[in-house]
Amino acid sequence: MRRIPVLATALAAWVLVGPAVDPAQAAAPTPKPSASASPPGPLLSITVDDGRTEVSAGDELTYRLTVRNLGATTVADIKVSQSMPTGLTLVSADRGGKARDGAVTWATDLKVGQESTFTTVARVGETPKDLLRLATVACATAKGGTKPLVCATHSDLLPAGAVAPAAEDTGTSWLWSAGAAAALLIIGLGAFVLRHRNRRRRVAPAHAYPASRPTESTDRMAGAVSVD
Incomplete structure (x- = not known):
C-alpha cells in the first residue's frame, strides 16, 4: 500500500519536469529550409563596326554585328537590333533582318560559347549641318525582355x-x-x-644752379680801385 504514494509522486514529477533533454540538442537552433538560388540570367556580349572612321554623303557602309553567349546555358530567341539614325538609309540586311521603326531586327539562338554575326548595308544621306558624327547602336535583348541585356555603339566623323x-x-x-x-x-x-x-x-630748375663765381678780371678790377 505504501508503494502507491511513491509511484504517484514519481509520475507527477515526470509530468511536471518532462523527459530529460540533451543540453547540446536544446542549444542547437532549429534548421530552416534554405531558399533555392535563382539561376543566373543570360550573359551576352555584342559589337558593331563598319571598318571606317570618317564618312560623307553618298557613302555606303557595311556594318557587322557580332553577338556571343558568354554564359553557362543556352539562350533562345534573342532579339538583336541595330538603329538607323537620321541620315542613314538601309540598303540591305542579311539573315532575314527586318526594318521597322528606325531599326533592323533579327532573332537567333545561342549555345554556350557560340556567336552569331549579322550584316547590314546602309547609305549615308543628307545630315544636319551641325551634326558632327553619325552613330549607330546595336543591342541584344532576351526573349520577353523589355530592356536590352547588352548594347554597343559605333560612330563615324562627318564633314562638319x-x-x-x-x-x-x-x-x-x-x-x-x-x-x-x-x-x-x-x-x-x-x-x-x-x-x-x-x-x-635731367632738366633741373634755374634755382637749382649755384651762383656764378666772379671771374679773374673782375677780381683784378676790384683790387685796382680799392683804397688801402
Whole structure:
C-alpha cells in the first residue's frame, strides 16, 4: 500500500519536469529550409563596326554585328537590333533582318560559347549641318525582355566634325594674337612714360644752379680801385 504514494509522486514529477533533454540538442537552433538560388540570367556580349572612321554623303557602309553567349546555358530567341539614325538609309540586311521603326531586327539562338554575326548595308544621306558624327547602336535583348541585356555603339566623323577643330583653332589663334598685341602696346606705353620721366629729371630748375663765381678780371678790377 505504501508503494502507491511513491509511484504517484514519481509520475507527477515526470509530468511536471518532462523527459530529460540533451543540453547540446536544446542549444542547437532549429534548421530552416534554405531558399533555392535563382539561376543566373543570360550573359551576352555584342559589337558593331563598319571598318571606317570618317564618312560623307553618298557613302555606303557595311556594318557587322557580332553577338556571343558568354554564359553557362543556352539562350533562345534573342532579339538583336541595330538603329538607323537620321541620315542613314538601309540598303540591305542579311539573315532575314527586318526594318521597322528606325531599326533592323533579327532573332537567333545561342549555345554556350557560340556567336552569331549579322550584316547590314546602309547609305549615308543628307545630315544636319551641325551634326558632327553619325552613330549607330546595336543591342541584344532576351526573349520577353523589355530592356536590352547588352548594347554597343559605333560612330563615324562627318564633314562638319572634321571642320569644327580647324575653326576652333582659328578662334584660339585670333585670341592669342590679340593678347600679344595688347601686351606689346602696354610695354611700349610703359617705356614711353619712363623715358619722359627721365627727361624731366635731367632738366633741373634755374634755382637749382649755384651762383656764378666772379671771374679773374673782375677780381683784378676790384683790387685796382680799392683804397688801402
